[in-house]
Structure formats: C-alpha cells, structure tokens
Amino acid sequence: MSEGEAGKRERCALYLALIAPVIMILGAPLINRTEPYIAGMPFIFFWHLLWLIIGPIFLTTAYLIRIGKIKV
Numbered sequence: 692m693s694e695g696e697a698g699k700r701e702r703c704a705l706y707l708a709l710i711a712p713v714i715m716i717l718g719a720p721l722i723n724r725t726e727p728y729i730a731g732m733p734f735i736f737f738w739h740l741l742w743l744i745i746g747p748i749f750l751t752t753a754y755l756i757r758i759g760k761i762k763v
Contacts, residue, residue: 699763700756700757700759700763701757703753703756703763704753704754704756704757705753707749707752707753707756708749708750708753710749711742711745711746711749711750712746714742715738715739715742715746718738719735719738719739722734722735722738723735
C-alpha cells in the first residue's frame with residue numbers, strides 16, 4: 692500500500708466520522724422549533740434521536756475504511 696493511499700483513507704475516515712456530530716450541533720439552530728411533532732416528540736428531539744441512531748453507522752464505516760476493510 693502506498694503512502695498516498697493510506698493518507699487518503701485516513702482523510703476519508705476522518706471526514707466520515709465528523710459528519711454526525713457536526714450535523715447534530717450545527718443543525719440545531721436551523722431546526723429549533725416545537726412543530727411538527729414526530730412520534731410524539733418535538734422535531735428537535737426527534738432530530739437528535741435520529742442522529743444518535745445514525746451516528747454509529749458513520750463511525751463504524753469510518754473505522755472499517757481506516758483499517759482497510761472497505762476500499763476508498
């Protein structure tokens with residue numbers, strides 16, 4: 692494996708791992724409202740719960756890219 696390929700994998704994994712926390716934090720001011728209710732929760736609670744579920748998928752994919760199980 693070349694040095695450039697390893698660096699590309701590291702960058703890709705880092706960007707992928709940062710998606711969920713950045714969207715949760717920066718998206719909050721944009722969706723800060725109580726209407727609509729989804730599953731009995733205000734939209735902002737649903738938004739954070741959704742990203743708490745989706746976040747580990749991004750982190751697992753980033754880990755698999757970093758160790759070389761998924762090719763970039």
